[in-house]
């Protein structure tokens with residue numbers, strides 16, 4: 700552990716994506732678990748770090764002033780920049796662009812709509828939410844076609860796998876796995892990575 704970099708979060712896809720990125724990048728950090736049910740994300744001290752009252756939040760005290768990042772996907776970019784080559788090919792070119800392209804596919808075409816469906820469910824709009832959830836499932840099914848190599852964007856594990864992993868996890872009980880042999884193989888491989896185990900352990904519910 701290293702108190703220079705702190706990651707506040709909980710057992711949620713957004714936090715786990717950030718934590719997996721730090722783990723894969725080899726960035727040492729201190730996990731700070733917040734109890735969302737106890738509304739610790741609304742604690743006044745935490746709101747000074749993240750006025751939206753959301754997780755995750757990363758603080759890098761090694762910078763002056765301390766760097767505070769509130770978006771999970773910005774934390775992935777921070778990790779990628781700090782450890783070139785670990786989350787995407789460092790050199791500009793087609794391999795790097797493919798990673799970015801697939802990473803954004805999961806962020807914008809899968810994770811963002813699933814977030815919208817979550818709010819629709821909360822608002823009692825189950826029919827509308829179900830339409831969006833179906834679209835998410837269709838997109839994840841389409842991702843089977845990405846897996847011509849070992850990982851989502853080629854032979855190397857990348858930030859595209861990180862963005863895919865948390866949302867596939869969230870929908871794992873709703874996917875037709877028999878139709879998804881490559882996604883199934885990929886999921887088992889990625890889930891067994893030490894980075895995933897460590898990130899989950901760091902933010903498991905207490």
Ligand SMILES: N[C@@H](CCC(=O)N[C@@H](CS)C(=O)NCC(=O)O)C(=O)O
Pocket residue numbers: 711712713714735740752753754755769770771772
């Ligand atoms: N776009 C943000 C979303 C953050 C977010 O919505 N976090 C949720 C957990 S997944 C949260 O903190 N919910 C607690 C609340 O709304 O009170 C990100 O990717 O980091």
